[in-house]
Amino acid sequence: MTLRFHKMHGLGNDFVVVDGREAPVAIDGALARAMADRHRGIGCDQLILIEESPHADVAMRIFNADGSEVSACGNATRCVAQLIGGEATISTAAGLLHASRTEGGISVDMGEPRFGWEDIPLAFAMHSAGLPLAWETLEKPWAINVGNPHVVFFVEDCDAVPLERLGPLIEHDPVFPERINVNVATIVDRGHLRLRVWERGAGLTRACGTGACATGVIAMLQGLVDSPVTVSLPGGDLSIGWAKGESIRMTGPATHVFSGEAELAAFGA
Template sequence: MGIFRKMHGLGNDFVVIDTRESPVEMTEARARAIADRHTGIGCDQLIVIGPSDRADVSMRIFNADGSEVAACGNATRCIPLFVGRDVLIETQAGLLDASLTDTGASVDMGAPRFDWAAIPLAYAMDTLAMPASWEDLPPPSCVNVGNPHVIFFVDDLDAVDTARLGALIEQDPLFPERVNVNFAQLLDPRNIRLIVWERGAGLTRACGTGACATAVAAIRRGLATGPVTVTLPGGDLVIDWAPGGTIRMTGPATSVFAGEADWESFDV
């Protein structure tokens, strides 16, 4: 039997497993089975906490479809709450510094990357205002914040078919590793409304890396000035970034309940 905790950041929910003392083999099939909301525990992402030689803990992230990804901002905010103190976290995206706040955590998410090969895109192009679009959407921006994001700034978010277009764009051949799709409406230079189609998970109540990527793209385009409040269906995140610097994300994190499970029972 293994112990887990169910946690969420603005409704983006996680099953968090601590393997620092009791290792657990995690495969794509097992992660997918655990994440299933009907026959498993149910979550948007499965988070595996382990030991690290470079930081306080390591973190692996599996989407609901079983695919492993390098970054998840909402999950990162949950880790200091899970551990019970400020922590340095080793991820595939690098070392992330996360500190507790009164309502959650504040995380240094590292520096964004803008080069087309770092997104990655299938071929070279300007990532500030891409010479590509889909249907009636305006030309987007692309940002890598540990994982790839494409951001569309639209006039009326409610008029966009986010589920259909998100699924279409995620799988577009322009994005060889697929992509997180962000639909954003600028309310004013300090406030952005955002809906995210998350790679491997679909529409989500909140996406921390999506909020980071969107705020960075807005600041880079001269549409916004940090700190920016990004309002997602699950609530607000505050994102601060200045060109040449790292991204600071602040927002809630919540522990819902703890439980025990036999991880081998999820093999399919």
């Protein structure tokens, strides 16, 4: 079977996007992992499957490079919206997301953040604001769920943190039964912060939309920045707007690189 796909990225966070509305295809973790392999497959941080939805313009499933399936991905949401015309309601495991074209690219209503320990989830009850936990110099993170779970650390210089070593230790800590995304951020001024993200199931990425949302919200809750805030990631900038009791608004670019075809047999399917 020949599979048509699109290669896209949001600030360097790259995706293989398969539109299952054109020709239905069964994708599981093993196939997603094979396609995401950068040496033997097409190569991507996440594989995105677009499907029909009775409740929205399309449904979106998200597979990490390790084959695990997750509920939300901000950069992928912008890319899917861009691919299908810019204005879209997208059904995900985290709920309905609404995207629209704007001057800054694609703007997405990411829904309201959640802070309960059971919403993250954590292995046992504790307050999510300043968890009594530490991994070497990274300590007392705030935890938040923005469609997927994140912890956020504010540090003097996020570039100096050995995230490639500490990221997997935190991701797989038993206190996070569904694993966790790890954000280290540095405040530049009240309208700007810098961010690096270790994504569960993907590792270090050039950008993470939900990580930018999580970090922006926590920075606003701590009174460190104003809304909207510019979040600078290694791949570029996102704008994050939020107020208590409201949805998070994420705005940034989405880029279509090329379209291609591949034989599923090449991936062992």
